[in-house]
Amino acid sequence: MSAPAVAASTASPDPGNAAFTLQFNLCAGDVSYALLTVPRLARAHPRAARRVAVVDLCRPQTTRIFDSFRRLPEPGFGERIAQIRTVAQQLRSDGWIDEIVWLEPGSPLLAGLARRYLAPGLTETHDYGGCANLAYWAGLDAPVTRFVVHYDADMCLHQAPGFEWAEAALALWQRYPEVVMATPRISPPGFAVDTENDAPSLHEGRPFHRVADGWLNDWFSTRCFLLDRERLAPHLPLMQGRLGWEYKLRRLWDRGYPPGPEMLLFRVLGPRGLRRLNLADERAWLLHPNKKTAAYLELLPRLLESVAAGRVPDVQRGQSEIDVPAWQEFFC
8 A cells, every 4th residue: 555646657648448446335335234344345346356345433523514524433333344344354354355455543554545535644544524535545556456446335336247347437438538538328328319419427517528428527436437537647646736735724614625546636637638438328327325324224225127128217216316115106
């Protein structure tokens, strides 16, 4: 984990045949479902050169808007930390992951990640709202391959037999020199009346530009992605210059500091012309649970089977967040 952001030897003249690392983020909140979701996601990428799990064992720091000790009280938080250790070790024993990177409180690894990817001296492990921060940069730091395919452990993926969305994206890579990140469709297709009205979802928050293979936009979601470490490297660390000074002031004011990975990538890469490619191919798409309620967890085994088969409620098409009542009705 002391390697530079990207080594020169990882560059490939033919990204279509490039090796990639498959990487998962796990934390205490993933205990209830990771043994269901991670094996499915791992099976979707049989050609991955290596499979790495980053396991975040750090408590989010308290900020003006996030009271860590009230939101994550003990002894519950410590118990879930112990449980996610066990889950990660089981995933490795079962052969779904090859390597575990443990993010432990006080580890010297944290300062190195901050220095290489964000800014020297940053000590906070999570963002202003209590969400993961350094764990995402650890997921980019551990691989030695130029390309990384990342999933949060709560993602649900549909992928048609014989198709692999990451390989499809790599085959297109040389066409889009401005692309640093790619994803499959972020919602189930089938909602558009024609090709002209098709889109990644029905609720795009940013403008997007249609290209032959999908859509380009300037929002870099961290839920699931294929990322080119070689194209990202010239922009690291991200909190430099005027933006770096802005966040130093934000730190003093305790407002919006530290920024989350998505916001930081948006503010740095977007203005420099870099983009995310959202593939139009309907053979792969994602769903994400906004909340992991008891009702959702009860549905999850059947939901995963249905998503794998490409069967979803009609109202779910075009929506990236799982509509639990719609699925309950769908299964009745």
